[in-house]
Amino acid sequence: MGYKVAIEGQSDSFKEELNREFKKAGHEAAESGAVDILVYCINPLSCEATDYDALLKAYENTALELLRKVSEYLPLLEKGNKKRLCFVTSLDSSINNTRTSDHWERIISASCNMAVKTLFNRLNPLGFTFRVFAAEDFNNLSDASYAVRYMLQDRSMEEESHQHSDEKRIVIRDKYEREYPW
Amino acid sequence: MGKAAVITGADRGLGLAIVKEFLEKGYLVYAGQYMAEWGELGDLKKEYEDKLRIIPLDVGDDSSVKNACKLVQAETDSIDMLVNNAGIAGSAGDIYELEELERGLAMYNTNCLGALRMVHAFLPLLEKGEEKRLCFVSSEAGSISVCHRGEGFVYPMSKTALNMAVRMLFEELYPKGYTFRLFHPGWVKSYMSGTKSTVGKFEPEESAASACKFFAEELMQEDVLRMYDNEFAVWPF
Numbered sequence: 001m002g003y004k005v006a007i008e009g010q011s012d013s014f015k016e017e018l019n020r021e022f023k024k025a026g027h028e029a030a031e032s033g034a035v036d037i038l039v040y041c042i043n044p045l046s047c048e049a050t051d052y053d054a055l056l057k058a059y060e061n062t063a064l065e066l067l068r069k070v071s072e073y074l075p076l077l078e079k080g081n082k083k084r085l086c087f088v089t090s091l092d093s094s095i096n097n098t099r100t101s102d103h104w105e106r107i108i109s110a111s112c113n114m115a116v117k118t119l120f121n122r123l124n125p126l127g128f129t130f131r132v133f134a135a136e137d138f139n140n141l142s143d144a145s146y147a148v149r150y151m152l153q154d155r156s157m158e159e160e161s162h163q164h165s166d167e168k169r170i171v172i173r174d175k176y177e178r179e180y181p182w
Numbered sequence: 183m184g185k186a187a188v189i190t191g192a193d194r195g196l197g198l199a200i201v202k203e204f205l206e207k208g209y210l211v212y213a214g215q216y217m218a219e220w221g222e223l224g225d226l227k228k229e230y231e232d233k234l235r236i237i238p239l240d241v242g243d244d245s246s247v248k249n250a251c252k253l254v255q256a257e258t259d260s261i262d263m264l265v266n267n268a269g270i271a272g273s274a275g276d277i278y279e280l281e282e283l284e285r286g287l288a289m290y291n292t293n294c295l296g297a298l299r300m301v302h303a304f305l306p307l308l309e310k311g312e313e314k315r316l317c318f319v320s321s322e323a324g325s326i327s328v329c330h331r332g333e334g335f336v337y338p339m340s341k342t343a344l345n346m347a348v349r350m351l352f353e354e355l356y357p358k359g360y361t362f363r364l365f366h367p368g369w370v371k372s373y374m375s376g377t378k379s380t381v382g383k384f385e386p387e388e389s390a391a392s393a394c395k396f397f398a399e400e401l402m403q404e405d406v407l408r409m410y411d412n413e414f415a416v417w418p419f
Contacts, residue, residue: 049350050302052244052295059290059343064283067335071280095326095346095419101354107294110346111339114326122277122332182326182419 003082003152004030008069009041010062014088014135017144025152036082037151038073040066042089042112043138044105055104063111070119077128085123086131086151087116089172093134096181113172113182120170132172134180146175185313186261188254190214190241190300191268195373196319198222199390200265205230207398212254212261214239214268241268241296242288251303262313264304265397266297269319271374273334286336293340298347308360316355317363317397318348320409327418345409345419352407361404363397368412384412 005022006029007015018039019029030036044058070085077083092098093109113132120130133147150173155166166173172180187204191197192213201213201223212235215223227234237253240246254261270292275281297318308314322328324341331338345364352362367389371382392412409417 049298052291052299055295055298056287056291060287063290063339064286064336067274067277067280067283067286071277074278093346095342095349098346098349099353101350104347104350106350107343107346110326111290111294111343114324114329114339114342115335117326117329118331118333118335118338119277121330 002027003036004028004034004080005037005039006030006035006073006076007039007041008073009039009066009088010043010045011041011138014043014138014141014144015041017141018088018148021145021148025148027152030076033076034079034081035073035076036080037084037086038070038077039086039088039151040069041138042066042087042093042109044108046103047105047108049101049104055107058105059108059111062108063115066112066115083128084131084151085119085128086133086147087112088133088135088138088147089113089116090138091134091136091174091180094172094181117170117182124168124170129167130170131166132170134172134174136175143175150177184208184210185263186210186212186258186311187263187265188212188214188261188300188304189265189267190239190296191216192223193217193220194222195378196367196370196386196390196393197267198226199386200267200393201234202226202387203390203394205233207394209233209263211235212237214241214250216240216268239268241266241300242292244299247299247303251307254304254307259307260310260312261304261307262311263315263317263397264300264308265317265319266300267319268296269293269374271337271372274336276333277335283336286339289336289340290343293337294343294347297344298351301351314360315363315397316351316360317365318344319365319367319393320344320348322366322411322417325409325417325419349407349419356405356407361401362407364407364409365393365396366409366411366417367393388412
């Protein structure tokens with residue numbers, strides 16, 4: 001039986017593509033009641049460095065909304081079978097790898113990554129598992145298939161040692177499943 | 183002519199202690215005052231009449247930052263250093279009982295965008311200064327790699343946003359001759375929650391002494407952005 005999947009966040013076209021990919025893999029959109037997998041897309045609107053109003057609005061609609069949505073879905077995820085929280089962030093959200101000064105909305109994506117890490121600390125001991133996928137570009141819809149493949153993987157039996165399993169820690173992975181720094 | 187620094191969040195705690203350190207070093211200090219009713223900056227002004235300028239400043243407000251910049255510009259056409267210290271703290275609670283997030287937005291506005299506003303407004307003055315040094319008081323709380331917290335959320339998120347903003351400013355301004363200091367003050371008995379904390383490892387004056395040394399001295403590697411703490415240990419992002 002497939003999982004019930006809820007998809008939230010920004011980027012309608014990418015969310016639709018994620019939905020299609022989940023369906024293709026035999027899973028369905030959660031209509032009401034229990035949710036097995038929650039996916040939240042972190043894709044704040046583009047902001048200029050000096051447009052502080054836009055940067056505030058994007059933070060409200062992306063970062064604070066992430067907290068609201070996870071809080072809202074937790075009771076439904078508790079009733080589900082999978083208890084998996086998935087986030088689609090961007091390669092641009094990595095502070096370690098940033099080497100340009102464009103796309104100031106990245107400060108919001110980075111803060112969302114912190115929210116996700118904090119959620120992991122709180123919820124992983126309660127049995128929730130996490131997947132953080134970094135899209136290269138939310139306009140590149142083919143990234144959605146890689147994202148869904150990673151989100152559906154169970155990695156507890158992987159060859160890496162137990163300590164390094166993605167079930168016991170939280171990492172960002174790109175479409176080649178390479179680990180990406182925060 | 184002596185060096186000049188602009189310091190935000192100077193009313194009390196770490197900010198006030200940083201102001202004192204730089205005054206003792208002989209700097210002309212423009213101290214951002216957010217709480218006029220708090221008397222410590224006024225008391226310090228009596229001691230350093232010629233070297234301390236108090237400027238009203240709310241880094242969370244565009245027009246306040248612009249007005250503060252005009253006040254400084256009326257006196258000088260250059261500054262050497264900008265110290266972004268102003269910050270507020272708070273918590274959104276546990277994810278199962280998430281609290282009102284209005285404070286979270288205010289925290290991001292002050293802790294991250296406040297520093298951005300200041301840099302953008304004061305760049306013309308810094309451009310003409312000799313040091314071109316940008317200093318930021320961040321926190322270990324902004325380090326995703328070492329994050330151990332399981333609740334609260336909004337303060338660490340605001341500091342992570344600040345760290346990314348500093349990274350992006352670094353990429354833009356280091357090639358133009360600016361140098362950067364990203365500082366975690368340690369666990370300070372701070373006023374960030376309104377009143378002075380009774381818990382903490384360091385008094386504000388202890389951390390300020392480290393901060394001023396770090397802010398004022400040259401580093402071996404200016405071309406790499408790192409977050410250092412008050413004991414000069416490096417923190418990952």
